[in-house]
Amino acid sequence: MFKSLNLKADYYSSEENLLYDFYEPVLTRTVRYDRVSGYFSGKLFRNITKSLSEEVLSSIKIRLIISEEISPSDYEAIKLGYQKRQELIDNLSKEIEMISKNDEVTLNNIAYLIANGNLDIKFGFKEQGKFHSKFSLFYDEAENIIHTKGSNNETIAGYENNYEAFDVTLSWIENDFYREKIPRAQREFDLLWNDKKKESYIHVKEIDEVIKERLLEFNGGIYYLTKTPENTVILTLDNSQLHLINHLKDRSMFDPNKRFIKRKIDKYLSGPFPEFKNNLDYRQLISIIEEFKKHSKKFNYNLVVSKELESFIEKQNLMINERSDYGIYLKKEMSYLKSEFGNFKEIVNSELVRELRTQQMHSAFYMTEMKRVANFSVPGSGKTSMVYGAFAYLSSTEVRNPIKRILMIGPKNSFDSWKIEFKENFGHKRQLDYLDIHEVENADLELYSKWDKKNLILINYESLLKYYHILLDKLDSSTMLVFDEVHRIKNYESERAYAAKKISLKTNFRFVLTGTPIPNSYTDVYNFLNILFGEDYDYFFNYDVHDLKKPNQTRIEEINNKLYPFYWRTNKKELGVPDANPDIIKSIQPTEEEQTLIDLLYEKFGHSPFSLYIRLIQLSSNPKLLLKGNFSELIETEEESNINFNHILSYEDFHDYSWTEKENELINNIGVSSKYKLMLEDLLSLASSGKRVIVWCIFVDTINMVQDDLISAGINAEKIFGSTVHADRQVIINRFKSGEIDVLITNPHTLGESVSLHKHCHNAIYLECSFNLTHLLQSRDRIHRLGLSKDQETNYYFYFLESEQGNRSTIDDKIYQRLAEKEETMLAAIDSDGVNIMPTVSINDIKDLFK
Template identity: 30%
Template sequence: MDKLIISSEKNKVYLQGNIYKILNKRHLHHISRVFNGEIESNKITIGNLQDDELIISKLSDFLKRKNISYDLDQESDDRLKDLYQEEKNFREFSMKAKSIWNNVINLNEFSDFQNVLHKNMERKLYPLQLLSAFHLAYSQNACNFSVPGAGKTSIVYGAFSYLNSLEKDHPKFVDKILVIGPLSAFGPWESEFEECFGTEIDAKRISGVNLNNQRKKTYFFSRNPSDLTLISYQGVINQKENIEYFLKNNNVMVVLDEAHKIKNTSGGQIAESILSIAPYCKGRVVLTGTPAPNGYRDLYNLFKFIWPKKDVIRFSPIQLDDMTKSITDARINVLIDNLSPYFVRIKKSDLGLPEKIEHPPIIVEMDERQKWIYETIEKKYIESFKNEESDYNDTFLSKVKKAKLIRLLQAATNPKLLNKPIIDEFGNDFSFRDIDIIDQKFIQEVLSYVEDKIVPAKFLKAYEIIKNIIDNKEKVIVWAVFINTILEFQEFLISKGVNCKILYGKTPIESEDMAEDIETRESIIRDFHDENSDFSVIIANPFAVAESISLHKACHNALYLERNFDAARFIQSKDRIHRYGLDPNIETNYFYLMANNSIDETINTKLIEKENLIIRVTESQDIPLFLNLEDDTENDIKALIKDYERRSKKPS
């Protein structure tokens, strides 16, 4: 068989042999374009080898992918031989990593790993957690795309426990963890450490107004930094140089939590900052349950971080975009196979969770005034939706339509919310005067609803359900969409003698030098888990806390006061109380309040439909795509119009 001979001298690589017989025109064009190869007779010259390792990696990968045989010339310099051998070693390493996740393992190595974890960890990992941790400990650089509730934090701590047990001069030894993630994740990383190892963690949060840049620099340059350091993605931008020093002078495993935040391949500050520190990490871990929310391009930076000097993804961002457009693209299977050694994924069905109880929606009848307000606003908006049906691609009109949906949601729960501009709830994007009904009678009805301090029907029904739950010595989390719903419902429950706490965007997160008497997200969650807690109810907003809290050990009831069409947030909120670690005998209950003959009915139907689709996709794909759920406003509105027309035909 004809082979290409790879040789090098003076920072150049040569491909020699029967070039025109071994390589076709497409091969030659690729080598010329990608590697700047100069073709002459039976030799191709590739110069400018400033990054030898990456060029050799890409070149050997290309030749292998095209089934083109190649070898090293006996006279090649030692440097190229070393690089060639390194590529061979990396391929062997990758095959072993892939085999581990396929449960083909060296039993002696796995036994040693288990013994270390048994000795060092209080928490016992379940089999797939153990295998994931073993894969990470072997790989030292890996992605974990497991579903929420699979215990990704414990997996990281399991791998860390093993790597930390190695001799200090071992190339894989680590003794520090740097977690980069949302502020809301800091508390769980600290509490999970204590549960995993049975001891308090020496942790440092690089956040808070009282921690100025000089103090941050002093910490990163310290000779004795904490075992666990936590910083936000935004915080990395201004601390790149300090973090780089920290990584160079310590044995640090760097964890990207909710890592999809670095997906921007077009020069985003966060992504560029994270990728710039990647070469200095002793270990690299990517954690996200949604690795490709907008398509396969989102994977590019994740694997570039994991292996900054290896082209493991082997496709360009533009090619990844093309693959996203067609689920039948044959390259998708090649992509997944390329990446399979470097990621693990535990599905929901792998967790063996006890069945949850989805109670039928609880129909709530609006009082007459609320009903009139709702029907008036719904009729006007349905007419406008029909008239604007062809304009969904217009950005401004799209936002107006979303704002109108918000108004309908508010009217179905609590008409008092109509008295406040939407800007208070969702920011400037939704402050459109033309969405509101300028009608004196309508305005007067809303104002009188506020002035008469009418308690919405949903509040009364929710109180009835909550009272029954807490009378049975159980706890409940109440989910609501709107901030003012949360605040008003808390006030209502307290007036009924039900002590409760709230978690939403403005609930403070613990930070450096914060006064002890300030009630924070972490302190509320800690108190909620206490058997002797003086409250059994939390009211929360899924936009703020759906991703970051675990309540399954304390709470087995969730009540949805109001919902919107956002299926991803809805599922995340449900997962807060239905996670690995539940006693098989525990019943997890979900209660849904639904205003009769309203948008709530459409939301309920659409959420069931979307949830089933998400489950189907996540259970069937190694790297699931949810493109048709990203912004489904058009179909949501069509479903609402259809339901409205059906309801309008009902006899009154």
């Protein structure tokens, strides 16, 4: 009885689950249910009947009045019985047909209830507008009554998704204020049900016999989900989750210890049988069905596969495979799409002032056609222009439902590049109207109020969570979503990764960009594939993260075959970027004091390879760093090389940097290293001859030392490192480009990405190098990019402090040689059709330096 329930005076979907907290406990005690609703969906019955027995539902009497929106002219025609009434009947019939294709079990249950007299439906309408009345009356066996009135409808959205609320009145609670609410509701329902609300211009009509007969066609005399034919197993799908309904005579048939479950089905389970995994793809579903078909024939039971499950498999199989096939076709058979590509190129050229290179135009066309792809073109190949090419087409007036804006999520230091490239690509043909969240106060308010007016919105990865809910609300199919340097989303379990995947589902066109798609392991593909494809990841790729950590060669080939249709890659040679000159190696022998210090470091730290590695790098360029014992900058750099520092710290003491008075005196006497002096001499020569130079270091103290020495020599020099605020960085970069600054000193950790200096600087000096290949490649690309003239030379200078053969030495040359080997491997991989892991450094690589 209702009195045993602990009911509330009101219910809010933001605080309660309306379906489980109210409707299920109330309906299990209900014998009569009268309901007036704005909308209706058969899916509601699927959710309710999953937890209510056939016995309960066969004893309940439901009278439901639902709304049907019609125009005044339709109203007159229906009232007079003319042709329009038949159109309404036809529309309702089509809706039933649609439900039948997607959810035959639910439709069967509705038909079953109607056929047995448990459910009666009428529809209500007004002469103008919509019939919006929403209230209900529940009766139990003792004639206790629960009355609800509020905003929810007889739909899944009304119970689970939308914000909904309703008030509750109980007949057994005495209250003068509410005394008349239930009798009034009863009178109102009876008037509506009997179509006696004429004075309100409201009409309630019987569900047409045509519709009723159409519904009853789906009644097999069975109430599925609670009662199935004897000796039958049903496989069906509910919200993409596979369910098995077991009505076998022999219940031990699916004993978990039997061979069928253990050998054939267990790998598809998330728990005890029949709890199936919730991310089964269509191929796995087909395999499961095939296994059950064989089993049912062998053990002589009926197997029923619902139309919903069959339809789901067919749809997913067709959709993702067609997309994959088309991606391959676009990449290999572009010449067969001359007409389509020609039209695309014509529109893009009419929208842009910059003429895209052939490979860039092909990439933009591919991105437009595929809608959700990655661009793995090498740094310096013009990925931003490729995106703007796609945007130029998709936002043109020639396209139906044009894209209105780009939301770019990427590193903060990429923002200026996106603004500059917009202007250089579109020029006078389109005005840039951007929103940079770091240039405005109250950025959240700006996002809300200015979103529709902007054609470029820039948000950095660190701010993604802050604006997550705004993006969920504002993103739609009119926005192109771009993740630049997507490898920055590293941890697949992080909140940032979760937010990126969720907002991606709101858009149709979404792209990820990176020149280093797999910096650490194949787990890196997990995030960007989920961003691009959402649920389709499970249907087509379906790699568990753990499967991607150390795949064997067969699995790597399988991963690459699946990835191939969904990414574009262009290298510098294809774009005609002239080769850089061979690296210029400058080597110098240590002084006697430097050699003494080198030997001392080996004796003092030889037991600890990584400690020795750090100190030799410091000695080579700036010996005074040894006295400070600060390694954080190098550790941050090497952490991105995938070195396991927790493992190293477990047996190496980084903080044992005490020196004797004699050792301290030796370090101070050396002061500046011979390598540094050689580098400074060359740097002054280059700068004095009017050549702008960028100097790459690791440690901030070294950056400061280089700047001080240059300024003392009359050279205009500036520095950028981690603590340089973003606004100041851009001012310094602009001054360097304009020629006000002769030398820029920085580190790859800060300026290795998203900055283009190739039009203004053609000389780079590497004073300090670590084992981080990604940083080396990215730093090289700052001055070697698309846009260089064919005769333009690009020079890289590397400096080594190298002892005579037979003596202990620094590791400058060994680091360079190992990086060169890894760089060659990486460049070969880039030129191949596959996606390979960026060669990384391990503690063993560091140990090998000292063999």
